[in-house]
Amino acid sequence: MSPNPPPVRVGHLYPERMNIYADRGNIAVLRRRLEWRELSMTVVEVGPADPIPDDCHLYYLGGGQDRDQAMVADDLARKADPLRRAAAQGAVVLGVCGGYQLLGHGYTSTDGRRLAGIGLLDADTTAGDSRLIGDVVMEATLDGRTDTVVGYENHAGRTHLGAGCTPLGRVRRGHGNNGSDGGEGAVAGRVLGTYLHGPLLPKNPGLADTLLAWALAYAGSPVELTPLDDHLERAAHAVAATRAGRRR
Ligand code: GLN
Numbered sequence: 001m002s003p004n005p006p007p008v009r010v011g012h013l014y015p016e017r018m019n020i021y022a023d024r025g026n027i028a029v030l031r032r033r034l035e036w037r038e039l040s041m042t043v044v045e046v047g048p049a050d051p052i053p054d055d056c057h058l059y060y061l062g063g064g065q066d067r068d069q070a071m072v073a074d075d076l077a078r079k080a081d082p083l084r085r086a087a088a089q090g091a092v093v094l095g096v097c098g099g100y101q102l103l104g105h106g107y108t109s110t111d112g113r114r115l116a117g118i119g120l121l122d123a124d125t126t127a128g129d130s131r132l133i134g135d136v137v138m139e140a141t142l143d144g145r146t147d148t149v150v151g152y153e154n155h156a157g158r159t160h161l162g163a164g165c166t167p168l169g170r171v172r173r174g175h176g177n178n179g180s181d182g183g184e185g186a187v188a189g190r191v192l193g194t195y196l197h198g199p200l201l202p203k204n205p206g207l208a209d210t211l212l213a214w215a216l217a218y219a220g221s222p223v224e225l226t227p228l229d230d231h232l233e234r235a236a237h238a239v240a241a242t243r244a245g246r247r248r
Contacts, residue, residue, distance in 0.1 A: 005039060005216065005219070005221030005223060006219065006221065007039075007040040007041050007042045008030075008034060008039070008040070008041040008042075008057050008058060008212070008215050008216060008219055009041070009042055009044065009053075009055060009056045009057050009058075009219070010027065010030065010041050010042070010043045010044070010056060010057070010058045010059070010060060010215075011043075011044050011046055011052060011053055011056035011058070011059040011060070011083075012024075012027055012043050012044065012045050012046065012059075012060050013046045013052070013059060013060065013061040013072075013076070013083075013099070014046065014047060014048070014061065014062075014064075014072045014076075015027075015045050015047070015062075016047060017064055017068045017071055017072050018061055018062040018063060018064040018068060018069075018072060018098060018099055019062050019063075019064070020062065020063040020064050020065060020068070020097070020098070020197065021063065021152065021154075021197035021198070021199065022199055023062030023063050023096050023097075023099075023197060023199050023200075024062060024199070025198075025199035025201070025202060026060060026062070026094070026096070026199045026200055026201040026202075026208075027043060027060060029199070029201040029202050029205075029208050030058070030201065030208060030211070030212060031043075033205070033208055033209065033212060033225075033228065034212060036228055037223075037225060037226055037228070039216075039223065044056060048071075048072070048075050051079060051082070052079050052080065052082045052083050053082060054082035054083070054085050054086050055086070056086060056091060057091055057092065057215040057216075057218050057219045058091065058092040058093070058094070058211065058214075058215040058218075059083055059086065059087075059091060059092070059093045059094070060093075060094050060095075060099075061076075061093075061094070061095045061096070061099030061102065061103065062096050062097075062098075062099050063096045063097030063098040063099055063100075063197060064097075064098040064099070065098070066098075066109040066110060066111075066127075066156075068098065069098040069101070069102065069107065069109070069115060070109070070113065070115055072102070073102055073107075073115035073116055073117075074116070076102060076118060077116040077117070077118060080118040083118065083120075084118065084119075084120065087120050087189075087190070087191055089218075090189070090190055090217075090218045091190065091215075091218055092190045092191075092192075092211055092214045092215045092218065093120060093190065093191040093192065094192050094193075094194075094211060095121075095192070095193040095194075096193075096194060096195075096196070096197060096199075096200060097153075097154075097155055097194075097195050097196075097197060098155075099193070100121075100123075100159070100185065100186070100193030100194055100195060101115075101117065101123075101125040101157050101159065101193075102115070102117045102118065103117060103118060103120045103121045103123075103186075103191065103193050104117045104119070104120075104121045104122070104123035104124055104125060104159065104186070104193070105117050105119055105122070105123065105124045106124060106125070107125040107126075107127075107157055108125070108126040108127060109127050109156075110127040110129075110156055120188070120191045121161075121164075121165050121186045121188055121191055121193050122161060122162035122163065122164030122165045122186075122188065123159050123160065123161045123162065123165060123177075123186045123193065124159070124160055124162070125157040125158065125159040125160075126157065126158055127156040127157050127158070128156055128157075128158045128179075130156075131154060131155065131156050132153055132154070132155055132156075132158075132174075132175035132179050132195075133153065133154045134152070134153065134173075134174055134175070134244070135150070135151075135152055135173065135174060135240060135243050135244035136150065136151050136152065136153050136171060136173060136174030136175070136176065136184065136195070136196055136244060137149075137150050137171070137172045137173040137174065137240075137241050137244045137245070138150075138168070138169035138170055138171045138172060138174070138176065138184045138185075138196075139169050139170050139172065140168050140169030140184075140185070140207065141169065142168075142187065142207070142210050143210060145206075145210075147204075147206045147207065148172075148237075148241065149168075149169055149194075149196065149200075149204045149207055150196075150198070150203050150204065150237055150240035150241050150244065151194070151195075151196025151197055151198040151200050151203065151204070151240070152196065152197050152198050152240075153174055153175060153176075153195040153196060153197070154197070155195055158177070158178035158179065159177040159178055159186070159195075160177070160178060160181075161177065161183065161186050164188055165186040165187060165188035165191075166186070166187055166188075167183030167184060167185060167186060167187075168183075168184055168185030168186060168187050168192060168193070168194055169183075169184045169185060170182050170183065170184070171183075171184050173244040173245060174244060176195065177195070184196070190214045190218070192211075198240070202233060202236060203233060203236045203237045203240050204233075204237065205228070205230045205233040205234075205237075209225050212225060213225055
């Protein structure tokens with residue numbers, strides 16, 4: 001490990017509005033998993049009044065209901081260029097649920113209103129007339145490794161992917177992107193969207209480490225992440241998987 005790599009810079013977009021199901025907890029997990037390895041991160045919180053910096057290594061946009069999403073969508077679309085630049089250079093971007101929808105081309109909400117997305121993912125979302133709710137278990141493949149990822153979904157949106165991205169995973173339990181094609185989430189390079197809350201990362205430490213490894217590589221300090229004692233995380237993962245199994 002190179003001595004004292006500089007902190008990973010994280011851009012947390014709309015932390016106040018887009019924080020349903022404590023999605024903010026994903027940031028806490030990234031921070032702790034770095035600190036446990038004597039690495040560190042700094043967080044720039046970007047609200048409606050702030051520009052999006054183009055020098056972050058990882059950007060994060062959590063979930064929100066239609067009302068919250070509507071309040072940030074225009075603002076995000078107006079000022080997304082630095083984020084697009086960073087993503088094009090290889091920065092990591094993670095969007096959850098409403099955040100995932102806004103990383104795509106757009107979201108047509110339950111009342112028929114069209115919210116613009118920023119087109120980082122070739123995905124489009126339209127609300128259906130029921131909500132897709134419940135525990136999810138999926139097999140997610142990243143960097144050629146397939147891992148079980150668990151979480152909780154609650155969305156009206158049905159997301160369909162274009163040719164420019166691939167699903168993050170295949171659902172074993174739950175609905176995923178649209179309840180019909182078996183796909184969950186989307187990946188294009190290091191841009192990743194998912195419907196899974198929980199929050200996502202506490203119960204999926206492998207996924208958290210993949211994102212950190214990508215961010216460190218992009219930051220120019222590729223680091224072999226030392227294994228951590230993840231017995232609590234694995235126990236939480238197992239509980240969520242069992243609960244999902246019981247739902248059907
Ligand atoms: N408004 C979106 C939907 O219901 C996102 C919901 C969410 O982020 N939980 O599809």
